[in-house]
Amino acid sequence: MKDLNVDVVVVGAGPAGTITAKYAAKSGARVLIIEKRQEIGSPVRCGEGIAGGRWLDDVGIRESDKWLTHRVKGAKIVSPDGSTLIIDEKIAGKEVGMVIERDIFDKELARDAIMAGADIMIKTSAIGLLNKDKRIIGVRAKHMDSKFNISANIVVGADGFESQVGRWAQIDTTLAPKDISTCFQYRMIDIEPDPDYCEFIIEDVLKGGYIWVFPKGKDEANVGCGMQLNKIKEKGAVRAYLDDFIKRHPQYSSGKTIEMVAGAVSVSAPIERTVGEGILLVGDAARQVNPMTGGGIANGCIAAKIAGEVIGEAVAVGDFSAEFLAKYEKGWRKKLEDSLYLNWAAREKLTTLGNEAINKIIKSLSEVKIDQLSTLKIIKVISDRHPELLEELSDLI
């Protein structure tokens, strides 16, 4: 394989990588995406829940029957005593509304990037970065048995949760064990999920995990479990927790599994820096996942559009400095940082409250009609009904 030369090399063909590539290519940059897997989007490592609506339009994703499997009305949050809060799709955030076929979704986004002018190489891994005078000037890559250099003015690290690109560029993306959610999921058939809602079930908050049931129809769902890494005492604990949940629930226990998924997501506060000289990180690699739900598709795509546009401008003016790329850093933080922090702080707090407090909070919220699920309104409801909990929540206010 010969060495290559492009304006931008994007490492990783997940949603964050392909949306970045699409917008950079649209603005005239010569973009190459490299993806280490042999098939884009596969194997799936996702619960496949996303919201419908505006954010899709904003990042230029057209809703399609090819990947939209099932629509839900919103989310159900179930507390340890079974109290249930139903949240309408419009206010439930960016992770409910649609359940998708993630492998097809990812391929469609790759298609959009290619149609916008980006090039792509599959089964091609970044194995290191090329540096000159403290600048990143491309990647060392491997395709099959062949190693070669890809020179580029900008490298995009869109290489997901296990990102190496950030580390190679000395951008600190390290995560504390408490900021990692380890996940296990079954895609199950011949079960009886509630087809109208994506469910988040908190059985025991002190175990640091929750179960999700995302319906793909009336007899099919992704049934999964996420658990904070610092709470895991032995190998296989997440799967054992999920198996036990399924066994105790007859609507799932008679079902059959057609797919198993294991993976991890970051549930951290935003990291300090996502750009450097000739480099930027986006999506899971930049830790842009919602720390409350572990959902990262929408945030990754929103940040990616900003990244692609800023890259387009950088290529147009020939400035690839960290200072110029900071426009991306400012842009994504403006859109996402406050909610990432708030969700992270809320998650930290919730995992320290006992089950009883969680029961009270979910019950109180479920008994009043809140049209907007803002933090202030939640605090108001809690202060009216359970003033004794306010002190515990004071650092969130």
Ligand SMILES: Cc1cc2nc3c(=O)[nH]c(=O)nc-3n(C[C@H](O)[C@H](O)[C@H](O)COP(=O)(O)OP(=O)(O)OC[C@H]3O[C@@H](n4cnc5c(N)ncnc54)[C@H](O)[C@@H]3O)c2cc1C
């Ligand atoms: C079990 C589980 C369930 C989830 N459920 C949901 C959900 O329901 N809703 C939601 O919104 N989010 C969910 N998430 C999170 C979501 O999957 C991620 O936030 C999303 O995939 C991030 O997109 P990305 O493009 O940043 O990274 P990814 O989709 O991870 O893409 C990164 C790509 O980079 C490639 N790559 C990595 N290293 C290299 C390399 N060196 N060279 C070349 N290519 C490389 C990988 O092969 C991969 O294709 C879940 C995650 C897990 C693990």
